[in-house]
Amino acid sequence: MNTFFKGTLLLAVAAFAGECIEFLVNMVLARELGENGLGMYMSILPTIFLVVLLASFELPISISKFIAEKDKKYHQSMLNHVIKLTVIFTAVLMPLAMLIMPFLTVFDQYHPYLRWVVIAFIPIVSFSSITRGFFMGKNQMGKIATYNFLRKLVQLLFLVFLYQFFQFDTKTSVFIAFCTLIGSEVVVFLYLLHMFIIQFQQVKKEPSERMSGKTVRHSLMAVSIPTTAMRVFHALTHAIEPFLIKAALLQAGVSGVVATEHFGMLAGIAMTIGFFPAFIAHSFLIMLIPTVSKAYADKDNQKLQILLQQVFKVTILYGIPAVTLFYFFAEPITRTFFHSPDAAVYLQMLWPFFLLHYFIIPMQAFLIGIGLMKEALYHFVWSTVVSFSVIYVLGSLHTFQMDGVIIGMNAGAVVLYLMHYLTICKKIGVTILLAPIKRFH
Numbered sequence: 001m002n003t004f005f006k007g008t009l010l011l012a013v014a015a016f017a018g019e020c021i022e023f024l025v026n027m028v029l030a031r032e033l034g035e036n037g038l039g040m041y042m043s044i045l046p047t048i049f050l051v052v053l054l055a056s057f058e059l060p061i062s063i064s065k066f067i068a069e070k071d072k073k074y075h076q077s078m079l080n081h082v083i084k085l086t087v088i089f090t091a092v093l094m095p096l097a098m099l100i101m102p103f104l105t106v107f108d109q110y111h112p113y114l115r116w117v118v119i120a121f122i123p124i125v126s127f128s129s130i131t132r133g134f135f136m137g138k139n140q141m142g143k144i145a146t147y148n149f150l151r152k153l154v155q156l157l158f159l160v161f162l163y164q165f166f167q168f169d170t171k172t173s174v175f176i177a178f179c180t181l182i183g184s185e186v187v188v189f190l191y192l193l194h195m196f197i198i199q200f201q202q203v204k205k206e207p208s209e210r211m212s213g214k215t216v217r218h219s220l221m222a223v224s225i226p227t228t229a230m231r232v233f234h235a236l237t238h239a240i241e242p243f244l245i246k247a248a249l250l251q252a253g254v255s256g257v258v259a260t261e262h263f264g265m266l267a268g269i270a271m272t273i274g275f276f277p278a279f280i281a282h283s284f285l286i287m288l289i290p291t292v293s294k295a296y297a298d299k300d301n302q303k304l305q306i307l308l309q310q311v312f313k314v315t316i317l318y319g320i321p322a323v324t325l326f327y328f329f330a331e332p333i334t335r336t337f338f339h340s341p342d343a344a345v346y347l348q349m350l351w352p353f354f355l356l357h358y359f360i361i362p363m364q365a366f367l368i369g370i371g372l373m374k375e376a377l378y379h380f381v382w383s384t385v386v387s388f389s390v391i392y393v394l395g396s397l398h399t400f401q402m403d404g405v406i407i408g409m410n411a412g413a414v415v416l417y418l419m420h421y422l423t424i425c426k427k428i429g430v431t432i433l434l435a436p437i438k439r440f441h
Contacts (some may be wrong), residue, residue, distance in 0.1 A: 004307070007141040008287045014145030015037055015279035021152040023337070025159060026272045029177055030338050033165045036257065037170045039152040039264030040109070043179055046238035048118055048178065053231050055093060055122040059129035060136060061084070061289055061368060062223035066216075067137025068290035069297045076208040079200065081216040082130060092124045099124060102284040106239075111175035121182050128189045137290050143195055147188050155184035226373035232379055237384045240246045240266070244388060245405050248395030262402055270346035274354035277322040281361035284311055288362055292369025304370070304428045305436055311362050312434065319358040349406045356413040363420040370427055379419040387412025412436060 030038055059082070066078060135143045158180035168176055242263055247392040251261040290305070295303040326333070330344035361364070367376040390411045394404025422432070429437045 001250065003139065004287055004291050005310075007139060008283050010141050011145050011148075011283035011286055012280050014149045015283050018149045018152045019276055019279045021149075021156050023272065023276065025152065025156050027337055028156070028159050028163065030268060030340070032159075033170065033173055034339075035264050037174055038268040039260035040170070040174050041244040042264055042267040043260070044106065044110060044114075044174075046235060046242070047104075050232065050235035050239055051097070051118055051122070052125050053228070053235050055090075055125035056129040057089065057126075058224045058227040058231060059126075059439065060133040060221070061227050063130065063133025064219040064290050065223050065293045066219050067134065067370070068139075070219075073207055073209045074211050076203050076206070077221075078216050079130075079203065080219065081135070081211070081213050084213075084341040085220075086126050086130060090123050093126075094119065094122055103191060109171075111171050114175050114178060116183060117179060119367060121185070124186055124189050128185070128192060131189075131192040132200065134196060135192075136286060138199075139290060140199075141287065143192070147192055150191065150373070151188045152186050155180050156304075158183055163364035200275070223368070223373065226377055230373065230377040232413040233377065233380055233384070234321075237380075237388070240396045241388075242389075244392060247394060248392045248405065249401060251396035252398050252401045254401060265340055265343040266346050266405075267400070269334055269340055269343040270350055273333060273337075273347055274323075274326060274350055275357070278320055278354075278358060278361060280318055280359045281315065284314075284362040285365040288365035289369055292366055296370045300344045301428055302436075304366075305430050305434070308366065308376055308424065308428065308430065309434050312359070315358050315362070319355050322358075323355045326354070327351050346402070349403070350409065352410045353406075353413045357415040360417055363417075363424060367420065370424075372423060372427065375423055379416055379423070382389060382419065383412045383416035386415045405438050 010092040017068050027383065029041060033041055063078075067075060097119045101119055104115070107115045132144065135141075159177065162175075162176055162180065179313070192320070194439055244265055245266075246256070246259040249262065250256065274415070288311070292304065292307065295307070331341050334343045334347060336342040340378060364376060367373065387408050391405050391408030394400045394407055395402070397404055400407070425434070431437055
């Protein structure tokens with residue numbers, strides 16, 4: 001348990017530094033792109049993340065789970081198989097992307113080279129996933145922490161340099177913003193690849209047993225397919241959400257330009273601030289997947305119960321003060337950091353959404369660790385149906401508009417939290433108050 005919290009603390013410190021840099025990145029983007037440019041950036045970002053997700057095929061999660069559960073002697077064989085699998089997968093995905101990307105109309109209003117830059121990014125994501133999964137499974141969180149921190153630092157340096165010394169029109173500025181995002185991933189991938197090659201040479205020297213390719217593929221796919229389906233669904237809904245919100249606002253009588261600006265304030269400012277403390281939740285997620293997988297494989301229910309209780313206690317300790325601060329100081333925060341006091345009301349109204357997601361993120365790791373990936377997918381589907389329905393129905397009413405959109409987002413978070421929470425409690429044998437269920441014989 002000490003190793004778990006030490007690893008989480010290391011990740012949290014690095015993630016905090018990374019979030020501070022991310023905050024600066026978003027400040028630079030808000031100032032350089034303007035509200036319309038920021039709205040364009042935030043609108044296409046989920047679509048690009050969907051491509052990245054497909055390229056990774058959730059290998060970091062499945063590989064880390066495999067390494068945490070299996071004996072060391074199988075690691076070399078697994079890595080050999082997964083490298084071959086990734087080469088084949090990338091060789092198939094690249095031509096498919098080249099065929100499909102030119103016909104995606106969502107890229108039409110952006111720089112013509114953007115879709116090709118995204119295609120070139122696919123192999124970097126695929127092979128980076130192997131290295132991250134390996135280090136996560138080995139609990140070498142220092143390398144993961146360095147990766148997360150450096151990625152954001154390099155992006156900030158690229159942005160500041162390019163925007164400081166060059167002038168661009170809005171469309172080119174948005175394209176440059178994406179190039180810095182992708183460029184930072186390339187730079188940090190080289191660091192991870194170097195570390196992985198060193199580690200892989202050590203693994204080769206250890207005693208090993210061969211596993212069949214079929215066994216490795218089955219173990220990885222049992223995790224990757226449902227978790228990828230869940231993430232793809234999540235990414236698709238995030239890609240659709242900007243257009244759903246804009247459609248609802250247009251129905252309510254808001255102009256297209258104003259609707260884009262409101263979405264920019266919601267996604268680029270309120271969400272950036274509200275999810276700032278979630279670096280702790282994401283640190284828990286990275287640590288929990290291998291830790292919960294190992295405990296569940298060992299049938300150690302007591303450890304699972306203690307883990308859940310302690311994660312919830314820490315989340316309460318930082319989550320409630322964070323959303324309280326956002327609620328009462330929303331206007332000075334949005335004005336000082338983003339020069340957009342109009343976004344303050346969105347930050348205030350979304351406090352339930354942010355607080356519940358501080359709990360939802362580590363609970364997702366629990367569901368993956370205890371083998372309930374399909375259940376997690378169903379939960380996302382149902383919560384999204386509720387959220388999108390409320391967003392469109394209330395958001396399209398003239399009396400609600402953006403208020404209706406935010407009510408829908410909060411409603412979806414409540415449904416997702418309850419479904420995750422009740423499922424985990426039932427599976428690991430605790431009551432809704434996190435007390436162990438007494439069994440009578």
